[in-house]
Amino acid sequence: MSTAESFPPLKNDLLLRAARGEKVERAPIWIMRQAGRYLPEFHEVRKNHSFFEICRTPELACELTLQPIDRYGTLLDGSIIFSDILVIPQALGLEVEMIAGRGPVFNDPLVTPDDLSRLKKDVDVDKELGYVYDAITLTRHKLEGRVPLFGFIGAPWTLMAYMIEGGGSKTLSKAKSWLWKYPTETHGLLQKITDVSVDFLVGQVRAGAQLLQVFDSWAGELSPYDFNKFSLPYIQQISTKVRQRLAEANLPDVPMVIFAKGAWFALEDLTDIGYNVVSLDWTIDPAYARKVTKDKVVLQGNMDPSVLYGGDEAIRETATRMVHAFGKDGKHIANLGHGILPTVDPEALKVYLETVQRVSAEIRK
Ligand SMILES: Cc1c2[nH]c(c1CCC(=O)O)Cc1[nH]c(c(CCC(=O)O)c1C)Cc1[nH]c(c(CCC(=O)O)c1C)Cc1[nH]c(c(C)c1CCC(=O)O)C2
Numbered sequence: 153m154s155t156a157e158s159f160p161p162l163k164n165d166l167l168l169r170a171a172r173g174e175k176v177e178r179a180p181i182w183i184m185r186q187a188g189r190y191l192p193e194f195h196e197v198r199k200n201h202s203f204f205e206i207c208r209t210p211e212l213a214c215e216l217t218l219q220p221i222d223r224y225g226t227l228l229d230g231s232i233i234f235s236d237i238l239v240i241p242q243a244l245g246l247e248v249e250m251i252a253g254r255g256p257v258f259n260d261p262l263v264t265p266d267d268l269s270r271l272k273k274d275v276d277v278d279k280e281l282g283y284v285y286d287a288i289t290l291t292r293h294k295l296e297g298r299v300p301l302f303g304f305i306g307a308p309w310t311l312m313a314y315m316i317e318g319g320g321s322k323t324l325s326k327a328k329s330w331l332w333k334y335p336t337e338t339h340g341l342l343q344k345i346t347d348v349s350v351d352f353l354v355g356q357v358r359a360g361a362q363l364l365q366v367f368d369s370w371a372g373e374l375s376p377y378d379f380n381k382f383s384l385p386y387i388q389q390i391s392t393k394v395r396q397r398l399a400e401a402n403l404p405d406v407p408m409v410i411f412a413k414g415a416w417f418a419l420e421d422l423t424d425i426g427y428n429v430v431s432l433d434w435t436i437d438p439a440y441a442r443k444v445t446k447d448k449v450v451l452q453g454n455m456d457p458s459v460l461y462g463g464d465e466a467i468r469e470t471a472t473r474m475v476h477a478f479g480k481d482g483k484h485i486a487n488l489g490h491g492i493l494p495t496v497d498p499e500a501l502k503v504y505l506e507t508v509q510r511v512s513a514e515i516r517k
């Protein structure tokens with residue numbers, strides 16, 4: 153395997169500097185789901201391969217990771233490895249398929265704690281998910297240092313919810329019923345996912361990931377009380393243990409980002425659990441977030457992804473307002489408040505990227 157020393161030198165380190173909380177010349181920008189279905193070049197590749205086949209083929213995962221970087225050039229300051237949060241449930245032994253029009257579907261989701269015996273006992277994460285590491289290493293080379301590369305995972309609560317619901321769900325009532333009916337088994341499952349996640353994130357850094365993001369996409373479905381009990385302790389463990397393990401292995405102490413979608417109530421707690429960056433969805437006002445987080449973390453986000461359907465003028469106006477709201481003193485990584493939607497015009501995203509870069513440079517002069 154390649155060592156960090158053998159990767160091409162980084163030419164644009166704006167995202168890394170901003171994530172560490174340094175004062176930078178303008179807000180860096182990248183977009184959640186920037187490699188995906190809104191790009192015609194994505195569909196060109198996708199029509200010949202299933203989704204998880206792409207994830208498991210490092211050359212294809214690399215090609216898709218690079219598509220937005222090739223298209224937008226210097227308008228993007230970061231990349232994220234093409235993969236999915238559901239590779240961990242797969243590594244634990246569950247079968248997941250991506251069905252057109254429906255999204256992810258588990259063939260045999262967990263129904264009661266008896267089903268936990270179907271999960272693998274000792275998961276050799278490096279063996280099961282080595283294909284992600286290979287994709288990361290290859291991509292670091294092919295990026296040629298243009299921008300840094302994110303690795304990622306789904307948070308334990310979000311993954312547990314998928315494993316029980318068996319796919320998307322409006323209410324998460326099946327997964328939530330576990331919290332109260334089977335609290336002991338729930339904590340056991342969350343711990344198991346956490347342990348695998350720690351190994352997996354360390355492996356991603358060893359393979360070349362320069363930042364890490366944890367997606368707790370379903371955080372906002374929990375009450376504050378249940379979030380504190382069933383999500384927060386595990387995402388905290390992840391940052392603490394990953395940093396310990398990176399130090400022990402002499403690997404770089406990479407910046408970590410937490411995105412707990414919908415969990416506005418947790419904003420203050422999220423500043424104290426070992427993450428450098430807290431990612432905000434669009435329902436949180438940037439000035440409010442700055443006040444609550446007391447400048448302890450870098451903030452990421454947060455334009456409503458649907459504004460990209462609103463025409464160039466609305467995009468410019470909203471993006472400008474957002475950049476001003478996060479302030480000229482920095483500590484902001486621009487993004488959307490959630491992933492870019494699949495039917496957005498790629499030219500609309502370009503307007504957003506251009507506006508953010510221009511306005512944020514202007515106000516910091
Ligand atoms: C919840 C979640 C998933 N996956 C992910 C999350 C967390 C982020 C979020 O909250 O949106 C994370 C993810 N999924 C994908 C990436 C790749 C990198 C990138 O952001 O560019 C990342 C970071 C590719 C993907 N993951 C998926 C696609 C589309 C697959 C296809 O071609 O059909 C892509 C490009 C499929 C996927 N994967 C998942 C769902 C619910 C779906 C279907 C619906 C949807 O796309 O939003 C699970």
